Amino acid sequence: MLTFDHLFIALIIGLLIIIILMLYRVIKGPTAFDRLNGLGVIGTDTILLLILFGFLNKRVEMYVDIAIAYGILGFISLVVLAKYIESKGGTNR
Amino acid sequence: MKILALIFMLSGFFFTLVAALGVLRFPDFYTRLHASGKGDTLGIGLSIFGLALYHGFSLISLKLLFIVIFIFLANPIGTHAICRAAYRSGLRPWMRKEE
Amino acid sequence: MNTKVKVEYKTEKMPVFKHFCMIFIVLFCFWSILSGHFDFKHLSIGAVTSLIVAWITLPLLCIPSTTTKGTYFMAFSLPIIKLVRYGIWLLVEVVKANIHVALLVLNPKMPIDPYIVTFNKEMSNPIAHAALANSITLTPGTITVDVVEGEYIVHAITKEHGYSLAPDKGEGDMPVRIAKLFNEQEILAKRWQDVDL
Numbered sequence: 248m249l250t251f252d253h254l255f256i257a258l259i260i261g262l263l264i265i266i267i268l269m270l271y272r273v274i275k276g277p278t279a280f281d282r283l284n285g286l287g288v289i290g291t292d293t294i295l296l297l298i299l300f301g302f303l304n305k306r307v308e309m310y311v312d313i314a315i316a317y318g319i320l321g322f323i324s325l326v327v328l329a330k331y332i333e334s335k336g337g338t339n340r
Numbered sequence: 341m342k343i344l345a346l347i348f349m350l351s352g353f354f355f356t357l358v359a360a361l362g363v364l365r366f367p368d369f370y371t372r373l374h375a376s377g378k379g380d381t382l383g384i385g386l387s388i389f390g391l392a393l394y395h396g397f398s399l400i401s402l403k404l405l406f407i408v409i410f411i412f413l414a415n416p417i418g419t420h421a422i423c424r425a426a427y428r429s430g431l432r433p434w435m436r437k438e439e
Numbered sequence: 440m441n442t443k444v445k446v447e448y449k450t451e452k453m454p455v456f457k458h459f460c461m462i463f464i465v466l467f468c469f470w471s472i473l474s475g476h477f478d479f480k481h482l483s484i485g486a487v488t489s490l491i492v493a494w495i496t497l498p499l500l501c502i503p504s505t506t507t508k509g510t511y512f513m514a515f516s517l518p519i520i521k522l523v524r525y526g527i528w529l530l531v532e533v534v535k536a537n538i539h540v541a542l543l544v545l546n547p548k549m550p551i552d553p554y555i556v557t558f559n560k561e562m563s564n565p566i567a568h569a570a571l572a573n574s575i576t577l578t579p580g581t582i583t584v585d586v587v588e589g590e591y592i593v594h595a596i597t598k599e600h601g602y603s604l605a606p607d608k609g610e611g612d613m614p615v616r617i618a619k620l621f622n623e624q625e626i627l628a629k630r631w632q633d634v635d636l
Contacts, residue, residue, distance in 0.1 A: 251394065254346070258387075272363055274360055280369055280426040284376055287418055288363060291380045292356065294407065295387050302391065308415040311403045312473070318407060324422045332427035337352045355537050362544040368592045370582070371553055375540055376577055382537045398597050402472050416576040423594070427584045434575045435595060 253305045262296050279332050290321035298302065348390030354381030358361060368434035369426060377419035385411050455497070458513035462493040462500065465515065505588070506563040514566060518620070525620050529574060535580040543596070556585070556593045556601040560614050567621040573603065574613055 266289055291319035294314045301310025362375025385408045393406040468484035471477070483536060498513040543549060563566060572583040580600030584592040595601030604613065 252410065254349065258349065261353055261357065265356060268360050268364055278426070278431060279368060280373040280431065281372065281423055283422050284363065284369070284372060288360065288376050289379055291384050291411065291415060295356075295384050296389060298391055298404070298407075301395075307395065307400050308475075311400055315360075315403065315407060315410075315473075317359055318410060318414070320372070324405075326420045328424040329418075333429050336429045355541065358537075358541040358544050362540060365549070366551075368553075369519075370584075371551060371596060373582055373594075374596050376487075376580055378536045378540050380534070381577065382533050399472065399475050399520060404468075405474065411547060416573045419576055420545060420572060423582060424585050427592070434555055435554075439547070 252303060255299050259296065259299050259303070261301070262292055268298075280329075281291055283328060283332065287321075287325050288329075290317075290325065293321070294318045341396075344380055345390045345394035348386050348393060352383045352386030352390060352417060354383070355379050359383055367433060370423065373423055377416060381415040384426065403434045408438075444494060455501075455513070458500070458515050459493055459497055461515040462496065463489050466492055487614045492507060502565050504563045506561070510563075512564050513553045517566070521620050525616065528616070529577065532578045533576075536577060550597075552597050553596050554595045554601045556595055556604065558591050558593070558604070559589055560591060561589045562618065562621065563620050567617055570620070571614060576611065576616065 261340075269285045269289050269292075273282045273289070276282045276285060294317060295315040296315060297310050298307070301307040305309070356375070356379065359375050359379025362379060363372050366372045388404050388408050388411075392401040392407055392408075405410050455472060465487040467485055471482070471487060474481050474485065501511040502514060504510045504512060505524070506562070543551060560571065562571075568589070573588055575581050575583045575591070580596045581593050581604055584594050586592075593601065593604060
């Protein structure tokens with residue numbers, strides 16, 4: 248009998264595969280901005296990953312708050328890193 | 341309602357996967373941003389909306405809807421920040437060669 | 440640059456007070472959703488905190504106009520019904536954009552032809568510029584690269600998408616919608632050109 252818990256486990260495994268693919272882009276990426284792009288995608292996917300963990304553990308009310316804080320911090324750090332690399336002006340590496 | 345939630349979650353995961361494949365497959369930085377900026381926004385948004393439908397109406401689903409609105413506002417801004425930084429530090433876009 | 444753009448919000452009776460109330464209501468709803476307790480103690484602490492934060496951030500959210508000096512736009516006193524209608528239209532466009540990206544990625548030949556379009560769109564409201572840039576990023580085939588004083592640089596994934604945003608004569612669908620949404624009466628000179636890099 249398939250329940251929603253199986254769906255959550257499958258989605259978590261799929262998201263982990265996506266994160267590993269993005270890590271390939273972060274490590275390999277030709278420019279610094281490719282790495283930043285990969286980091287941004289990882290940060291957005293981690294929000295969904297946290298909420299799915301919460302549904303799996305039956306403790307959503309805690310994990311949702313963590314997901315909100317993680318999302319806001321990830322967005323701010325992405326913008327700040329973009330500004331910093333722009334001020335350094337390095338397209339190589 | 342659960343069937344609708346299932347459809348939302350699976351389609352959201354499909355778009356997220358397409359975004360990841362696009363980031364791997366596209367030839368240069370600006371075209372990769374097309375994949376990540378659009379696919380991630382709708383994919384994660386649809387998945388979290390499906391989870392809110394699955395949970396039913398409560399305070400937690402309101403928080404989930406807040407996350408959806410936040411992602412729809414913040415993800416294009418993040419994409420634009422990276423893109424502008426790349427353009428201003430002199431990264432040139434890939435063009436198809438004219439023969 | 441010295442054209443008279445009609446400002447709708449100025450004719451309202453107490454725009455600053457309405458703006459203050461909107462900030463307070465939004466902050467208080469946010470507090471209530473995050474705290475989850477609805478007894479007197481938590482609600483009163485939230486009300487006091489929201490009042491203080493609204494009072495501090497009031498001058499920060501009054502954004503000066505880019506064309507006429509001395510007029511200010513309030514970030515929170517937007518026309519809500521129009522905004523919701525625009526949001527529904529934008530949602531349909533986002534779904535179309537994602538299907539387009541999915542078709543491009545799953546196509547083994549990948550028929551892309553990247554292209555850079557610049558066009559000029561004078562608007563007096565900076566919030567309208569932000570909304571237009573965000574919408575361009577979310578709609579099919581285009582992302583905003585840079586905006587400097589109304590000069591948009593847009594990266595399009597095929598040439599047709601670039602033309603649909605800034606055609607030869609007139610202007611595209613989305614800038615017109617944004618201008619209607621924010622009551623931008625006069626649409627100034629607009630042009631488009633190729634950029635070779």
